[in-house]
Amino acid sequence: MKESLLITLSRHLLLLVFAAISIYPVLTVLSISLRPGDQLQSTDLSIIPPNWTFAAYRELFTEQPFLRWLGNSLLVSTLVTFTGVVLASIGGYALSRFNFIGRQATMLAILTTQMFPATMLLLPLYILIAKLHLVDTFLGLLVFYVSTALPFCIWQMKGFYDTIPPSLEEAAHIDGCSRASAFWLIILPIAVPGLVITALFSFMTAWSEYIVAAQVLQDRDMFTLPLGIKSFQASMSTQWALYAAASLLVSVPVVIVFLALSRYLVSGMTLGAVKE
Structure with missing residues (x-):
C-alpha cells in the first residue's frame, strides 16, 4: 500500500x-x-x-493594424480548413471504398509527399501562382496551404473510413439510399472525429505558418499574424513588448480551438490509425 x-x-x-x-x-x-x-x-x-x-497591448489595438492581421489570419485559416475538410472527406472516401485504376499509385504518391518538407515545394508552387497572377493575394496563399496540408488530410480520412464497416452503407442502400445520401447521412456523422482532426491540422497549417506567407504576401495590410508579428523585429532593434503581447494574443484562438475539439482528438487520432 x-x-x-x-x-x-x-x-x-x-x-x-x-x-x-x-x-x-x-x-x-x-x-x-x-x-x-x-x-x-x-x-x-x-x-x-x-x-x-498594458501599454504594449493598447498600442497593438490602437496604433498597429493588429486587428486587420487577425482578420486576415482568420479568413485564410477558415478557408483552408473548409477546403481541406471538404476535399479530404471526399478524397479519403474514394480511396477507402472504390477500387479504381491507379488507386495504389495514388496512395503511394500521397504517402511519398509526406517524406519531404513543404519548403521543397516553395519554388515550384511560387512559379505556379506567379504565372496565375496570384502573388500578393489570399487565393495564392490558399493554394499553397491546401496543397501542403491535403495529402496528410486525405490519408488521415482514408484511414478513418477504413474503420467504418461497409455494411452500414449496404443497409442504407437496402433502405433506398443512394451512395451520395448514404455518405452524407450515415458515414459523415460517424466520421466526425476524423473530420475534426483534419480541420484542426488544416487550421494549424495556415494559422502559424510564416515562410510561405512571407514569399506570397508583400502588402502590409494583407499580412497574416506571423508576418505582422515579425514586422516588430528590425535589423537594429526589436519591439519586445509588442512582440510578446502579440505572441500571447495569437495563441488564444489556438487554445480555444483545442479546448472546443479536445473530446474528439483522442478518438480521431487513434481510430484513423488502425483498420478493423
Whole structure:
C-alpha cells in the first residue's frame, strides 16, 4: 500500500515538474509583454514586474493594424480548413471504398509527399501562382496551404473510413439510399472525429505558418499574424513588448480551438490509425 502511494506521489510530482517546465516560457513572455519599453532581460525574477503596464497591448489595438492581421489570419485559416475538410472527406472516401485504376499509385504518391518538407515545394508552387497572377493575394496563399496540408488530410480520412464497416452503407442502400445520401447521412456523422482532426491540422497549417506567407504576401495590410508579428523585429532593434503581447494574443484562438475539439482528438487520432 505504501509502495503504491509512493509511486502515485512520484508520478504526480513528475507531472508537476513537466507542467512547470511547459508553463515557464509562457509566463516569461507574459512578463516581457508587461514591461515598460523594450526590456527583454531583467534582474527582477518576478512574473509581474513592479512597474508593469498594458501599454504594449493598447498600442497593438490602437496604433498597429493588429486587428486587420487577425482578420486576415482568420479568413485564410477558415478557408483552408473548409477546403481541406471538404476535399479530404471526399478524397479519403474514394480511396477507402472504390477500387479504381491507379488507386495504389495514388496512395503511394500521397504517402511519398509526406517524406519531404513543404519548403521543397516553395519554388515550384511560387512559379505556379506567379504565372496565375496570384502573388500578393489570399487565393495564392490558399493554394499553397491546401496543397501542403491535403495529402496528410486525405490519408488521415482514408484511414478513418477504413474503420467504418461497409455494411452500414449496404443497409442504407437496402433502405433506398443512394451512395451520395448514404455518405452524407450515415458515414459523415460517424466520421466526425476524423473530420475534426483534419480541420484542426488544416487550421494549424495556415494559422502559424510564416515562410510561405512571407514569399506570397508583400502588402502590409494583407499580412497574416506571423508576418505582422515579425514586422516588430528590425535589423537594429526589436519591439519586445509588442512582440510578446502579440505572441500571447495569437495563441488564444489556438487554445480555444483545442479546448472546443479536445473530446474528439483522442478518438480521431487513434481510430484513423488502425483498420478493423
